[in-house]
Amino acid sequence: MKHSKYLTLAGAVALVVGVNACKPKNAGNAVTGDAASKAYVAPGKYDEFYNFLSGGFSGQMSVYGLPSGRLLRVIPVFSVDPEKGYGYSEETKPMLNTSHGFVPWDDLHHPELSQTNGEVDGRWIFGNANNTPRVARIDLATFRTSEIIELPNSGGNHSSPFITQNTEYVVAGTRFSVPPDDANGDVPINTYKQNFKGHISFISVGKEDGKMDLAFQIECPGVNFDLSHAGKDKSHGWFFFSCYNTEQANTLLEVNASQRDKDFIMAVNWKKAEEYLKAGKGKKQSVRYAHNVYNEKTHTATSEIKTEVTVLDAKELKDICYFIPCPKSPHGCDVDPTGEYIVGSGKLAALIPVFSFDKIQKAIADKAFEGDYEGIPVIKYDAALYGEVKKPGLGPLHTEFDGKGNAYTSFFVSSEVVKWNIKDLKVVDRAPTFYSVGHLCVPGGDSRKPNAKYVIAYNKITKDRYLPTGPELAQSAQLYDISGDKMQLILDFPTIGEPHYAQACAADVIKNRSVKFFKIDENANQYASKGEATTKVERQGKVVHVYMTAIRSHFSPDNIEGIKVGDEVYFHVTNLEQDWDVPHGFAIKGASNAELLIMPGETQTLRWDVEKAGMYPMYCTDFCSALHQEMQGYVRVSPAGSNTPLTFSTGKTAPEPAAAQ
Ligand code: RUQ
Ligand code: CUA
Numbered sequence: 001m002k003h004s005k006y007l008t009l010a011g012a013v014a015l016v017v018g019v020n021a022c023k024p025k026n027a028g029n030a031v032t033g034d035a036a037s038k039a040y041v042a043p044g045k046y047d048e049f050y051n052f053l054s055g056g057f058s059g060q061m062s063v064y065g066l067p068s069g070r071l072l073r074v075i076p077v078f079s080v081d082p083e084k085g086y087g088y089s090e091e092t093k094p095m096l097n098t099s100h101g102f103v104p105w106d107d108l109h110h111p112e113l114s115q116t117n118g119e120v121d122g123r124w125i126f127g128n129a130n131n132t133p134r135v136a137r138i139d140l141a142t143f144r145t146s147e148i149i150e151l152p153n154s155g156g157n158h159s160s161p162f163i164t165q166n167t168e169y170v171v172a173g174t175r176f177s178v179p180p181d182d183a184n185g186d187v188p189i190n191t192y193k194q195n196f197k198g199h200i201s202f203i204s205v206g207k208e209d210g211k212m213d214l215a216f217q218i219e220c221p222g223v224n225f226d227l228s229h230a231g232k233d234k235s236h237g238w239f240f241f242s243c244y245n246t247e248q249a250n251t252l253l254e255v256n257a258s259q260r261d262k263d264f265i266m267a268v269n270w271k272k273a274e275e276y277l278k279a280g281k282g283k284k285q286s287v288r289y290a291h292n293v294y295n296e297k298t299h300t301a302t303s304e305i306k307t308e309v310t311v312l313d314a315k316e317l318k319d320i321c322y323f324i325p326c327p328k329s330p331h332g333c334d335v336d337p338t339g340e341y342i343v344g345s346g347k348l349a350a351l352i353p354v355f356s357f358d359k360i361q362k363a364i365a366d367k368a369f370e371g372d373y374e375g376i377p378v379i380k381y382d383a384a385l386y387g388e389v390k391k392p393g394l395g396p397l398h399t400e401f402d403g404k405g406n407a408y409t410s411f412f413v414s415s416e417v418v419k420w421n422i423k424d425l426k427v428v429d430r431a432p433t434f435y436s437v438g439h440l441c442v443p444g445g446d447s448r449k450p451n452a453k454y455v456i457a458y459n460k461i462t463k464d465r466y467l468p469t470g471p472e473l474a475q476s477a478q479l480y481d482i483s484g485d486k487m488q489l490i491l492d493f494p495t496i497g498e499p500h501y502a503q504a505c506a507a508d509v510i511k512n513r514s515v516k517f518f519k520i521d522e523n524a525n526q527y528a529s530k531g532e533a534t535t536k537v538e539r540q541g542k543v544v545h546v547y548m549t550a551i552r553s554h555f556s557p558d559n560i561e562g563i564k565v566g567d568e569v570y571f572h573v574t575n576l577e578q579d580w581d582v583p584h585g586f587a588i589k590g591a592s593n594a595e596l597l598i599m600p601g602e603t604q605t606l607r608w609d610v611e612k613a614g615m616y617p618m619y620c621t622d623f624c625s626a627l628h629q630e631m632q633g634y635v636r637v638s639p640a641g642s643n644t645p646l647t648f649s650t651g652k653t654a655p656e657p658a659a660a661q
Pocket of ligand 2: 550552553583584585620621622623624625628629631
């Protein structure tokens with residue numbers, strides 16, 4: 001349980017520092033003065049920023065406008081979404097294929113916008129599947145998931161999907177260490193220390209098309225990798241991962257993984273790893289993982305099972321990975337816009353350690369190690385440390401930056417955002433959150449060029465903030481204006497699922513590239529009908545293909561007879577519209593999946609397994625015109641052995657015979 005776990009932590013931290021975590025006072029009066037006008041975006045006006053929120057256990061990503069907090073869209077990623085037919089249409093089903101078969105749900109924690117030269121470029125956004133390890137790429141021209149790659153040798157893909165400053169790689173660290181996929185996993189759980197390994201994955205991203213490929217993995221000791229971030233600018237070429245459970249416990253981690261005073265930040269020299277890869281130092285391992293790609297020309301996804309990955313061994317290749325001690329079960333691991341400062345956040349710590357990239361480099365050159373951990377050198381804490389932020393709050397989790405020398409850290413236990421100065425490590429401001437903030441986001445806050453107008457807190461608990469809605473209450477986002485010296489709370493709004501990380505960027509970077517419709521001439525779906533004249537119904541044994549079109553406000557054909565019990569019918573519906581925002585929907589009574597929602601120029605397919613004779617209405621589900629309610633039709637189903645001829649028509653009172661079979 002997300003709440004009780006951290007409440008126990010609260011107790012632990014309170015003991016350590018002798019302070020009690022308590023709910024901020026005056027929760028109801030937290031907003032004052034001109035706050036409302038700052039968040040006000042007049043009807044018909046655009047927001048200044050897009051905010052992409054992870055949906056947590058909803059498996060999706062949601063898009064809000066800022067500063068208004070208006071919900072613009074929910075993008076289906078790892079979970080089926082009947083609203084859009086995602087995961088229900090034949091074209092999108094392959095997106096959710098894995099080496100375990102069709103997996104219709106996951107847990108998405110971290111959205112990460114693509115970057116060029118360390119700046120948000122607005123082309124793609126990546127998301128991680130925490131449960132069945134996957135990384136998705138969403139195309140921000142269409143706001144649709146265009147690619148999903150599964151990760152072998154992983155369990156709980158939490159430390160993911162973090163990117164390098166030119167989106168060379170999307171990086172993913174496994175939360176659960178597990179026996180490698182080609183080893184016997186059928187071993188006693190208490191052989192963790194001998195048999196379990198932690199892999200981090202480097203997924204390359206095509207410069208032009210964004211195509212992902214699992215370039216290599218690094219095998220590391222069995223620990224839990226939690227969060228990560230890439231180096232920037234001077235530290236470009238490095239990656240930093242927080243890890244906990246260096247105790248290598250396999251049960252009751254709450255206690256057993258909190259034994260050591262310090263866990264680690266793992267610094268990874270990925271440029272070096274690339275050299276070893278080129279020099280053939282990787283070993284090929286046989287694995288199985290799915291790679292799913294959605295093609296916007298065929299409007300169809302394909303899924304391929306891949307069978308090999310190249311693995312570098314961190315223990316053997318001495319100079320790729322280094323551990324840096326970090327107090328008390330580090331969670332967040334954030335790099336400032338200059339690339340010099342690496343902030344670790346121990347969930348149980350009462351301070352924030354800030355490490356220096358220059359000092360880390362010097363420590364490596366001087367071999368300032370305190371020994372090794374499972375064959376990986378451990379840099380001396382003091383040799384890597386820039387300094388500590390003292391008494392910042394309780395339970396630091398995540399840090400974002402404003403590019404003006406300040407950092408903003410979320411404190412789960414003490415429910416606050418704390419602003420501190422990176423140079424002198426002094427706290428300069430603090431603001432309560434309502435309540436128990438997890439991640440934070442400053443637009444561009446993990447890039448080289450943050451846009452320091454707002455910080456948004458994503459809260460796990462909203463008790464008493466909104467009208468009761470039964471036993472479960474919404475999580476929330478809270479928007480603070482940070483343009484002045486003091487943070488000012490100006491708005492909060494409920495979110496969908498549980499937001500973990502979120503990212504935001506200027507609307508201009510994205511909005512002008514937005515696709516308005518798909519060109520019908522370029523539709524390469526094998527079942528497309530590009531005009532009503534080519535619509536038809538074809539039977540191949542028990543399989544019936546209906547080539548159908550939709551245009552305001554009718555389907556063609558809209559009368560079909562001769563379908564029989566036991567048939568497997570595929571409705572291939574092409575939306576002939578060539579205008580922005582004119583989708584048509586398609587649904588038929590008794591279908592055991594969902595509707596289709598077909599964008600202009602696109603073809604989507606609904607499978608319908610016919611089980612009972614009778615009359616089946618079908619209709620458009622999206623209110624497309626004044627005569628939307630007239631956009632309907634009938635399918636007549638006859639018993640299995642009947643000889644009702646297969647006929648179809650539009651606008652005729654007597655149907656015509658189907659084409660030769
Ligand atoms: S996490 S609330 Cu799943 Cu990124 Cu820290
Ligand atoms: Cu088409 Cu309603």
